[in-house]
Amino acid sequence: MSEIKFDLTSSIGEKSLDLAKSFLGKLISPSVEEVGLLWQDKVRMWRFKNQIQMLNKANAYCEKNSINPKKISLKVVTPLLEYAGLEEEELLQDKWAILLTNMVDSAQNIENHVFPYILSQISTNEFLVLESTMDSIDKRKAIYAEELEEFNRTEFLRKEDILKRITDGEGKEKADIQNEIYESSVHQNRWRLNKELKALKDKKVNILLAMQVPEPLNGDMKEYELANLVRLGLIRYIEKTYGYVKPHEIRIAPYSEYIRLEDAEVEITTGYEQHILTELGELFIKACTERKNSKKKEE
Template sequence: MSSDKKTTKFDLSSSALESGIDIAKSFVDKLVTPPIEELGLLVKDQISYWRFNNQIRILNKAKALCEKNKINIKSLPPKLLCPYLENASLEDDNDLQDKWAALLVNMVDSEQNIQNHVFPYILSQLSKDEFDLLESVLIEKKKRIFDLSKELSEFIETRSNIENSLKLKIEEQKAKLEKLSPDGKFVFSSEAMQTKSSIRSIETELRSLAYKELVLRRQISAPQSIPEQNIKEFEIANIIRLGLAKVVYEASAGTHSIDIPGDRESSYTSVDFDIEIETETSTILTELGELFIDACREKTA
């Protein structure tokens, strides 16, 4: 019993595809040399309509972003563009297609130097939930750095005036205390006690200024933690596998007791320590993770 094998052919010149193909092809021709026909990037033997259609959509989105942001396009080497198109063709989620388009736009932007061969692979390995979580973490970090940097700048600008103001307050309180303490003898009156307490408080505030800049700089450079309660265990494992996040350990010593035996016949004293050490772990966004998420986002003026 014989059966006939039927081969489905797509009419790429049909009215349904002609417009989209022409737009995408004209855009890709600007990205790579030699011409697209010699590479066979979009239309290959046996390529499925589904993958081809995904490529068309993503390329047209990229073209629209380039026009919107007036991107000066540079060409990409086939070694980078071919894997990009191959991986992008498998993505049918509309939101992630936007990320693929943004990644291509950033790679072809002549004002940027993004030609990382691993980024298309990483994007192909992420789900929408995983990407959205990492993007929200990066946005939160950028906001934190912006707010703290603004606070640091204002502090540095006003620090001298704040110090002078505090020193003046101390002198005023000391002068007040001298009036309340005739002959240099301290009077234990309620007002005198309050004045002395006020001096100590202002002196403490003055000393704290020396550490405020250091604290702010440390907060600015601190890594951003990923809220693991918002993601499944296998998803965080995937993010770590891709190098976008890593686990860090922090150890802290707790209270401990010392036992000294009361044996009078011993020629020496032995001391036993019971030390409690607590280890905390957190998952943080890596530098690679930041660079990758940034590369997949549309740049705004």
């Protein structure tokens, strides 16, 4: 069978071809002509068009977000162009352009040769579920970040107020030490204030812990889709367990901050099972998410 030849310039458009070629030239060395990544007679037309379209989208993202693209290694850009050329889903075509944009953004320092392979291995639904989950994680962390900022802003004054009330109570105790009823009241008040002080110290830890609570996958997925994401290391499976103690076996000493469980019976049960994003999964979604221009955010 004779080999089919075609005129790339007439099919793609000289301006579009030159624009893509110029952008690619900023990313790699040696020159495009020497490497011959795209301009091969054996490359099918539709695949070539996908690569050109992706490069032009990446160029547009760079201009939109004021990104001065850096050069990246052929080990990274070659498989990215090969995989992107096979992509048929429009949404994922955009993700290829964004991934390339983030990889050539010197401000982000992303140059991971695994990400192009991962993106080539997942479906649109799988990506959307991962993206939605990452969005939920970011929103939750943003809420707790505001709460943490407010806590840090008021922590010193609240702590000083509690310490002052403790000091005032001790002064009154010394002035009226012979009054046993009053002395008992002061002891109770001091215990209550110390407990309040401890709760204030624990507040920051609790906020930080809440920011790290695992987020279950946000969306419906088939078993084979879950298995694929596990295979790629983007998600992992966890079990939530709970411990229960019979209330009548707990003994609490007066004014104590601790409980004694010497004879208590503790029961551990499995609550529910879920899949969560791994660290690689979070990094991958961030690498495929457009970085907004900081100046535009302020406006």
